[in-house]
Amino acid sequence: MRILPALILLGLAGLAVGCATPLSTMQTAKTLAPGQVQVTGSMGVFVPVGTLASVVDVGIDQGLEAKRAIEEDRPYALTEEDQQRLLTAGLALALAPPGVNPELMVRVGLLDGFDVGGRYNGNALRFDGKVRLAHGGPGPRRSYDLALGLGVSKYLFSGAVMDVLEVVQLGDFSRTDVEVPLYLSAEYGDVFKLYGAPKYVFSHTRLDAQLVDFSQQGKPVTGFDASLPSTVNSHFVGSTVGFAVGYKYVHFYAELTGGYVFCNPHVFGQKRDLGG
Numbered sequence: 001m002r003i004l005p006a007l008i009l010l011g012l013a014g015l016a017v018g019c020a021t022p023l024s025t026m027q028t029a030k031t032l033a034p035g036q037v038q039v040t041g042s043m044g045v046f047v048p049v050g051t052l053a054s055v056v057d058v059g060i061d062q063g064l065e066a067k068r069a070i071e072e073d074r075p076y077a078l079t080e081e082d083q084q085r086l087l088t089a090g091l092a093l094a095l096a097p098p099g100v101n102p103e104l105m106v107r108v109g110l111l112d113g114f115d116v117g118g119r120y121n122g123n124a125l126r127f128d129g130k131v132r133l134a135h136g137g138p139g140p141r142r143s144y145d146l147a148l149g150l151g152v153s154k155y156l157f158s159g160a161v162m163d164v165l166e167v168v169q170l171g172d173f174s175r176t177d178v179e180v181p182l183y184l185s186a187e188y189g190d191v192f193k194l195y196g197a198p199k200y201v202f203s204h205t206r207l208d209a210q211l212v213d214f215s216q217q218g219k220p221v222t223g224f225d226a227s228l229p230s231t232v233n234s235h236f237v238g239s240t241v242g243f244a245v246g247y248k249y250v251h252f253y254a255e256l257t258g259g260y261v262f263c264n265p266h267v268f269g270q271k272r273d274l275g276g
Contacts, residue, residue, distance in 0.1 A: 032109030
C-alpha cells in the first residue's frame, strides 16, 4: 500500500525544513566604515558529527547483538526499544545529512560602528546588523574589536518538491531563524585577521496544515503512527573560529563552526531527540 511510504517521505520532507540551520559567519567584529561595501562568496561543508556518531553507535550495538544471537544459536530480533532507537537515528541523519552550501553575502556600513548585511544561500535570505561594542589596539596597523549582531533568516520554500510525490499538494511552510552572535576579532595590518563568534540560533518552523492532517490519517490504515507536529522549534548553541589572509581589498576566509542543536519534536508517535 502506497500510503505508508508516502507518509514517511512527506514526514521527512516536512521535518527537514525544521532542524538543519546554516551556520556560517564569514565576517570579523570590525564594522564597515559608512558607505563601505563588502561582497563575500563562500562554500560551506556541513558534517553532522553528533548524528553520525549516534548512527554508528546504534549500528555497533545491533551488530554485537546479532553476533551474540549467532553464537548462542537463537533468533535475532529487534526489540521495540531498539526499533525506536534505529528510527530516531535514521530520522536525525535524514533531516540533517552531510552536504555543501554555497552562499553570497553583501554588507554595507551605515553609521560609524554599525553595518548591515544580507546573504542568500539558495534556500534562505538572511538580513543582519552588527554594532561595535569595543575597539582598541596599539595602532592603525593592529586592532582588536568586539561587536554584537542580530540576524533574521527567512526560508524560501516551494511545494514543487513535495508535489512530486503526487499525494497531496503542499506549499504552506514557514521557517524563521533568529541568530544572536557575539563577534571578537584581531586584525594585523591588511594581511591577517583572526576572529571568533559564539552564537545562539533559534529556529521556528510551521509545517503545512495539509501535511499535518494527512500524516494523522495513516495509523488506522497501516498501524504505523506517522503523525507530525504543526510546529518544530530548535536551538543551536555553538561558536565559529576562523581567519582571513589577503591584502587590502581581497581576502581568503576559512572558518570552522561547532556546537549542538537541540531539536525534540513529537514525531511518529513519540518525542524524539533529533539534535546533535
